[in-house]
Amino acid sequence: MLTVGSVVLGARDVPGMVQFWRAALDYRPREEPSDDWAVLVPRDGQPGQQIAIMLVTSVADPAAPQRHHLDLYASEQAGEVERLLGLGAQRVEWDYPADADYVVLADPDGNRFCVAQK
CATH class of the missing domain: 3.30.720.120 (Signal recognition particle alu RNA binding heterodimer, srp9/1)
Structure with missing residues (x-):
């Protein structure tokens, strides 16, 4: 296993x-x-x-899609998003579906991750 x-x-x-x-x-x-x-x-x-x-x-194309990312779960999503932005995360332009319960951010190195409402 x-x-x-x-x-x-x-x-x-x-x-x-x-x-x-x-x-x-x-x-x-x-x-x-x-x-x-x-x-x-x-x-x-x-x-x-x-x-x-x-x-x-390697210098990857930042516009290329990533194959892996983290999904972080938050009970207070808006507050966590603001805290992460304050630490250096960046908002990512994203085409969200109408029922999206997540926000896409990037860490200071450009790795994307999601903050989802738990």
Whole structure:
């Protein structure tokens, strides 16, 4: 049987992404991050999936669709979106369906993620 060990995000600025995702998710580094790799885990006793951040050197087209993203669930979606924007996230222009319960944002490195109303 397989289990998910980490969700891995590619980044051009690993220290910057560590700073953003630590604050966004209230996570901590599993061990001291390096300039090209970090693993973030929930604070002791908190539920959540481990997130790894890996240095990528390829210059991807920012307009190209991503194949993977995080869905973050929030009980107070509007407040969380504003908090994440304050941490450096950016709004993404998106064609939302009429019944959308999510907002698409991008972290400071351009990785898209959704904040969904729980």
